[in-house]
Amino acid sequence: MNKKNGVKILGTGSYFPKKVLTNVDLEKIVDTSDEWISTRTGIKERRIAEENEYTSDIAYKASIEALKTAEISPKQIDLILVATISPDMLFPSTACFLQKKLGSKLSTPAFDLSAACSGFIYGLTVARAFIESGLYKTILLVGAEELSKFVDWTDRNTCVLFGDGAGAMILSASKEEDDILSTYLEAEGAYSDLLFLPGGGTVNPVTTKTMDEKLHAIKMQGKEVFKAAVPKMAIAAKKALELSGKQLEDIKLFIPHQANIRIIEAVAKKLGISMDRVFVNIHKTGNISSATTITALDEAIKVNKVQKGDIIELVAFGGGFTSGAAIIRI
Numbered sequence: 537m538n539k540k541n542g543v544k545i546l547g548t549g550s551y552f553p554k555k556v557l558t559n560v561d562l563e564k565i566v567d568t569s570d571e572w573i574s575t576r577t578g579i580k581e582r583r584i585a586e587e588n589e590y591t592s593d594i595a596y597k598a599s600i601e602a603l604k605t606a607e608i609s610p611k612q613i614d615l616i617l618v619a620t621i622s623p624d625m626l627f628p629s630t631a632c633f634l635q636k637k638l639g640s641k642l643s644t645p646a647f648d649l650s651a652a653c654s655g656f657i658y659g660l661t662v663a664r665a666f667i668e669s670g671l672y673k674t675i676l677l678v679g680a681e682e683l684s685k686f687v688d689w690t691d692r693n694t695c696v697l698f699g700d701g702a703g704a705m706i707l708s709a710s711k712e713e714d715d716i717l718s719t720y721l722e723a724e725g726a727y728s729d730l731l732f733l734p735g736g737g738t739v740n741p742v743t744t745k746t747m748d749e750k751l752h753a754i755k756m757q758g759k760e761v762f763k764a765a766v767p768k769m770a771i772a773a774k775k776a777l778e779l780s781g782k783q784l785e786d787i788k789l790f791i792p793h794q795a796n797i798r799i800i801e802a803v804a805k806k807l808g809i810s811m812d813r814v815f816v817n818i819h820k821t822g823n824i825s826s827a828t829t830i831t832a833l834d835e836a837i838k839v840n841k842v843q844k845g846d847i848i849e850l851v852a853f854g855g856g857f858t859s860g861a862a863i864i865r866i
């Protein structure tokens with residue numbers, strides 16, 4: 537591709553629903569314990585959206601903050617991209633609902649992208665290509681999830697793991713700077729039955745039978761997912777680093793997908809990075825799929841864990857399987 541522009545990251549933002557659900561609260565819902573959840577996953581609490589607070593609502597709040605940081609108005613956005621697997625509806629896209637809430641000009645194109653927990657990194661890759669090609673100049677990229685509305689609250693294997701939240705980033709064309717040094721993506725559809733939501737699509741259209749069988753909730757083979765996540769994330773992290781031309785020492789902070797602290801630690805070990813260079817906030821968020829890396833990045837910026845000009849690596853893995861990594865400069 538003939539690269540016409542570099543990509544500048546103008547700002548980030550995030551939003552979490554107010555309601556906190558702790559492990560102790562979960563002890564009253566399913567047969568579990570704070571001790572089991574904490575030691576197996578690192579999660580202590582997660583945020584849960586209200587019934588009438590939709591994915592596009594939390595995406596909107598994260599977007600407003602990102603727009604403020606970037607010091608631009610919604611009218612300056614010429615593409616809206618939302619990575620999500622928990623959309624407001626099957627269609628229209630959550631990106632279209634977000635556009636309506638932002639009040640941006642009606643013609644702004646908007647679409648959703650589905651790559652599960654790697655969604656934000658897939659989105660970053662798409663946004664980068666659009667900007668580099670010259671097709672769009674200023675893109676609002678969001679990772680937003682309300683997984684609490686897609687879990688079976690009687691299944692302790694899954695309901696303790698997930699949470700709700702949204703993060704946003706504004707990317708813009710630049711002739712001088714390039715803040716996305718590399719991106720790397722992979723998918724392995726052969727493993728699509730290890731982490732999936734079987735109901736509501738063409739395979740299992742909603743019927744009373746699919747409802748009774750709870751096919752509208754996330755199904756997961758936890759151990760198998762765990763085993764695949766560690767090598768896949770390590771491979772993606774290495775590939776993105778190679779593509780960027782940078783060395784491990786150049787990376788100020790690693791921001792991995794927050795699914796399980798043991799996965800994060802195992803990936804760090806495989807890469808030979810000490811945990812003090814790895815950002816972790818899973819204890820208070822749970823797994824928020826496509827929103828984990830961007831909300832963690834936004835928090836790292838807010839708490840001054842990273843400074844302007846620092847190089848950061850994002851890495852993720854999710855249902856599909858999908859995986860990916862990106863080297864960025866903030």
Ligand SMILES: CC(C)(COP(=O)(O)OP(=O)(O)OC[C@H]1O[C@@H](n2cnc3c(N)ncnc32)[C@H](O)[C@@H]1OP(=O)(O)O)[C@@H](O)C(=O)NCCC(=O)NCCS
Nearest residue numbers: 568569572576653692693696758759761762795796853854
């Ligand atoms: C789900 C996960 C935490 C389970 O941990 P684990 O170490 O594999 O669990 P174990 O196999 O040692 O234990 C499973 C046992 O715990 C039980 N268990 C499962 N969830 C439980 C819970 N919330 N509370 C108490 N016990 C639970 C199971 O029923 C099983 O019991 P059994 O042995 O009597 O059948 C772990 O496999 C994991 O995190 N996998 C990856 C999941 C993930 O990150 N998915 C998203 C990727 S993007």
